[in-house]
Amino acid sequence: MTKQAINGGEAQTTRVVYLAAFVIALGGLLFGYNATVIAGAILFIKIQFSLSPFLEETVIGASLVGALIGAALGGTLADRFGRRQILFVIAVIFFLGAFASALAPNLVSVAIGRGMVGVAIGMVSVVATLYLAEIAPDRVRGRLIGIYMTANMVGVVCGYLVELAFDTSGNWRWMLGFPAIIAVPFAIGVRALPETPRWCVCNNRLDHARAALRRLHDTHNVEEQMGRIQADVGTQVGSWAGLLRKDVRPALIIGIGLGILQRVTGISIAFFYGPTIFGFAGMETVSLDILAGVGVGMALLVGQFASMLLVDHVGRRPLLLWGYAGMVCGLVPLGLAFATGGESLLIQGMAVGGVMLLAGAWAAGPASVTFLLIAELYPQQIRGPAMSVATMAIWASFLLVTFSFLTIMEKFGPAITFWSYALLAGFALVAVFFGVPETKGKSLEEISSSLKRQN
Template identity: 40%
Template sequence: MVARSEPDPGTAGGSTRGIITVAAVGGLLFGYDTGVISGALLFIEQDFTLTPLLSGVVVSSILVGAMVGALSSGSLSDRFGRRPLLIAAALLFAIGSVAAAAAPSAALLVAARVVLGLAVGMASTLVPVYISEMAAAGRRGRLVAVNQLMITIGIVLAYAANYAFADVGGWRAMFLVALLPAAVLGVGMVFLPETPRFLIRTGRTEEARAVLARLRGGAGVEAEIAEIAGARGETGGAGLRGLLRPWVRPALVAGIGLQILGQASGVNTVIYYAPTIFRETGLEASGAILATVGIGAVNVVGTLVGMNVVDRWGRTRLLTAGAAVMAVSLAVLAVALGIGGPAAPALAFGAVVLYVVAVATSLNVVVFIIPTELYPLSVRGSAMSVTLFANWGMNFLVALTFLSLLEALGGAATFWAYAAVCAALALFAARVIPETKGRTLEQIEADLRAAGTPTHRP
């Protein structure tokens, strides 16, 4: 293994931060377009006279597009690059936002949200890969987590837009706000470089050298090129068929299992249906939306905390502890919904705050970091596609069935079930997901190939 030094933050940090911030606007759009429906739905239901099932379709339609966008974008990015696909995602974000704002019927609103879903699925797959392949090993966890920070900021902006337009029932304006960040992402990506790992994999070493010199400030560039090129030379069988190789399967089990259990834990029910949950405890619509804005702010703060500890504590330890707290907080929420009475709103709000803190500091920070680190270069895009397809598929099932479960089982039983899944996630993290902190992507791949497991546990 070729030794190389970390970049000098004083020379390279500004360039890296600028590139990653622009790319992570895709995360902001991801958060905004998935979160905005939580408040908009209260008024869409009135305008279009929706049943609980049709409300679920409006909410979950974005996830159908996300599944398609996630599944297709990874393999395309392995062929054409990460950057062109992110530019295409920005265009779809813009088209979908305008179409949703102008939709004259529920059917056309569903279609517009499918388009937005295509963009969300592409962003969820490509932004973490883009950032991971740009970042140095020692700061990779924190930098990839910038994507999650931007997602949470996008959610808060969505909640703020919900509240700003709530008095006039302006759900169309809520959707249209996303047009501005879509323009920022599209124009910004035109001026950003392709990732050095993709460039080296496609034989464009001189371009990769220039990008790495910009990112690292000249420190250890040749050693990093040699390491990336060495991993490229060892890897065979790219594309989806490469995922079938025995030495890759443990990484897929860890990556896909994390997505399925993470979504099945009910994480997005709070994002999509927080106002609905609070109304179950007796709050009015405007009060429910305002409470949700507070939840979004807690989400941002929790993400900042998680970003600052993930490279010190490690991915697995952080996730295990966070999932355990998630289980406890959802159990408390189930109790609050079960007992009712004047104390129920405060108890439910406290439980949701604790849950969001646990999710934001752990699951949401590592959910994109872990797979981008585990998967080998030749199949990274394709593996992320399959992984995020699993994520959005489970997300779709949860979003589509939540209101029906709430109606059929009641809030208490529904959240007891989600609490049980959180406990299972904690066990899965402790037993199955390996630790990857502080290691280069090429070192992780070498361990994966040599040992038949994604990497060693410290």
């Protein structure tokens, strides 16, 4: 069995831990694919069902509303029934939602299927990182969650590539139904994984916790870890009421703040305005929307891969700071390009380079590190509800930006809009510098204790 050399009583990184990371990564793949593929499928759904703009927004918004509901439910259900059990339920919902979307006989059925997929997306965005954070050895926790987030970005790219493959035929049913195939090995793999030791301790299943620790970390000396986990559990009040505790408040504020800033600092430009920017640069093809999406998706993937490699070496704070600084550096020239017009190759290059830098910097910092931090910051007994609240902030912000972005663009123009987002990214940079703690290499119990002492 492969292990990493460690000091003292730290947990070892075994093949079981990495197997778990790759199984959970299938959930990230489903997340990224389903969140992306609707952008291409809706072009053909709109034609088949003769959709008005309102109905088109309703179909697209169904998954976002579902994600908000799923995020609200995910943490509570994972606390009640266990992380592994809810991950299996998520896989089943992904399968049923994709299957229902592909076979939908009418528009209502499409919206219901997409809503189910959205619920699964919202739940997996909470429970996947929650599971990985609770099984991971402290010094590779960022890398393991980074594997999940990288798979998320791979899913984004796959979504655009599948759209490109079916662009000629317009077969939106295959686009929406493809994830059902991935959901099957995800469900099977989850059933083979152990429950997290921390959840077992929290629910007084101590023998199960010891067995899980031995399986995950390949050691018989588990009592030190058990004692550390039990001490953290024993000092907390469980349930949603625990979120109101004074000693929890700083972590809750940080988590919600990071969630909001992750979505309101301009990434919607890359997702929604990328095709226009590529067109501004002189690209004019029938498949422009999808081709632009592939370019943005590759920038996201490169940024996330870099984050996965660096997060356990340089830390969480530096990646967040570099990420937001990179977003500012992408947004400022992007606004300048639109303010001055596209009459030269230099200006056009600034536009395309700006949106690619924006996407890559977001993926390297805010996208990945935010989900990691909200899985690390909270004490054991309120971790599920607290992560739900922080993740709901992400999805609520995404909804707000989705339904306001084009209106703001129309009212103020692209240049002012981009520069406004640059100011928000600059504010996020300052907020992270002064308000976000470093968690690299610390146990979950050490992180929560440290935040309590700072209160």
